[in-house]
Amino acid sequence: MDLEQLYFQMARMRAFELAIASLWRRGLISGEMHLGTGEEAVIAGVLDHLTDGDSVSLDHRSTPAFVGRNVDMTRIVLELLGDSKGLCGGMGGHMHLFCPARLAASSGIVGSSVPLGAGFALAAQHLRPGKVAVAFLGEGAMNQGMAMEALNLAAVWKLPLIVVCKDNRWSITTRSGSVTAGNLADRARSLGVPGVKVNGLRVEKVWGASEGPVARARAGEGPFFIHARCVHLDGHFLGDPVLRIYEDPVGQMKQMSEPLLGAAVKQPGAGWTTRAASLGGIGATLAGLGIDTYTRRDPVDLAGRQLEVEARVKLEEQARSEVNEAVANALEALGAWPDA
Numbered sequence: 001m002d003l004e005q006l007y008f009q010m011a012r013m014r015a016f017e018l019a020i021a022s023l024w025r026r027g028l029i030s031g032e033m034h035l036g037t038g039e040e041a042v043i044a045g046v047l048d049h050l051t052d053g054d055s056v057s058l059d060h061r062s063t064p065a066f067v068g069r070n071v072d073m074t075r076i077v078l079e080l081l082g083d084s085k086g087l088c089g090g091m092g093g094h095m096h097l098f099c100p101a102r103l104a105a106s107s108g109i110v111g112s113s114v115p116l117g118a119g120f121a122l123a124a125q126h127l128r129p130g131k132v133a134v135a136f137l138g139e140g141a142m143n144q145g146m147a148m149e150a151l152n153l154a155a156v157w158k159l160p161l162i163v164v165c166k167d168n169r170w171s172i173t174t175r176s177g178s179v180t181a182g183n184l185a186d187r188a189r190s191l192g193v194p195g196v197k198v199n200g201l202r203v204e205k206v207w208g209a210s211e212g213p214v215a216r217a218r219a220g221e222g223p224f225f226i227h228a229r230c231v232h233l234d235g236h237f238l239g240d241p242v243l244r245i246y247e248d249p250v251g252q253m254k255q256m257s258e259p260l261l262g263a264a265v266k267q268p269g270a271g272w273t274t275r276a277a278s279l280g281g282i283g284a285t286l287a288g289l290g291i292d293t294y295t296r297r298d299p300v301d302l303a304g305r306q307l308e309v310e311a312r313v314k315l316e317e318q319a320r321s322e323v324n325e326a327v328a329n330a331l332e333a334l335g336a337w338p339d340a
């Protein structure tokens with residue numbers, strides 16, 4: 001394991017996400033934007049075992065993995081900007097990225113990265129023996145039927161598929177634990193697919209946990225499930241109103257309290273018990289998010305701290321300059337630099 005190399009990849013991913021956030025805040029990217037900040041250790045730790053000809057399928061937080069698989073960053077940015085020179089002709093946006101050359105695909109249909117990955121794995125089994133497919137999905141997506149259906153077929157057909165669950169404990173504003181029964185690795189085991197749990201904030205641990213499963217899949221021994229605990233540092237999406245409450249509680253409460261109280265007493269409407277329960281539910285969600293907000297840790301920083309300061313700074317600078325160049329090229333191609 002080369003920690004400097006892993007850190008460099010994580011730093012590239014983070015720099016790219018921050019650059020996207022800045023473009024989004026400038027109004028150059030339309031629609032929702034889900035970042036993968038907080039997932040870098042999971043992505044980098046697994047991807048480090050892949051080679052050319054292996055494939056990855058992703059969910060709505062796909063950009064770090066596309067960067068990690070060395071998909072052209074300029075074309076990703078152009079795609080997010082909705083430009084015809086983008087990765088998918090500007091028609092996919094950040095949730096539907098596809099790079100046939102690097103065998104990387106994402107979808108905003110929650111849970112679909114597993115059937116997509118099973119398809120990639122089936123193709124590998126027939127056309128590229130020894131190559132593997134990795135499917136990343138959230139823990140919320142584990143409750144989608146298609147994820148288990150695809151894992152079932154992967155087990156039956158012994159597909160070279162590694163399913164990696166990025167568990168940040170939230171599905172938008174629902175605590176995933178409140179809608180998820182049992183243990184996720186046990187679900188995989190029930191189909192005969194071995195599974196492990198790993199601390200997804202530690203890249204070295206993810207690297208260690210995925211080395212064997214990837215080798216096993218390459219050797220034709222079938223699928224594997226990895227359950228990695230991580231965080232989503234920027235909330236569900238950029239501009240997440242719940243995160244804003246923690247950044248500016250007084251200002252946000254001023255804005256929110258009037259419409260909230262107005263709705264709570266409005267007539268006609270639900271009974272008082274139902275209304276009180278709803279307000280209680282909102283309070284509990286905010287309390288849970290508050291705890292997460294203050295206790296979560298940054299996987300990029302956790303990896304960087306293990307390096308010599310000089311080496312760390314050099315890798316970060318290199319990562320940032322690569323990303324800045326890609327963004328500048330994209331904006332130039334679009335004609336939106338520097339004042340747009």
Ligand SMILES: Cc1ncc(C[n+]2csc(CCOP(=O)(O)OP(=O)(O)O)c2C)c(N)n1
Pocket residue numbers: 060061108109110111137138139140141142168170171172176232236
């Ligand atoms: C089939 C489907 N149902 C619902 C949604 C709306 N949706 C978008 S993201 C999301 C939460 C997914 O949670 P999780 O899989 O844990 O991913 P996270 O956002 O936490 O990374 C939902 C329900 C969707 N995009 N697709």
Ligand SMILES: [Mg+2]
Pocket residue numbers: 138139140166167168169170171172176
């Ligand atoms: Mg989640």
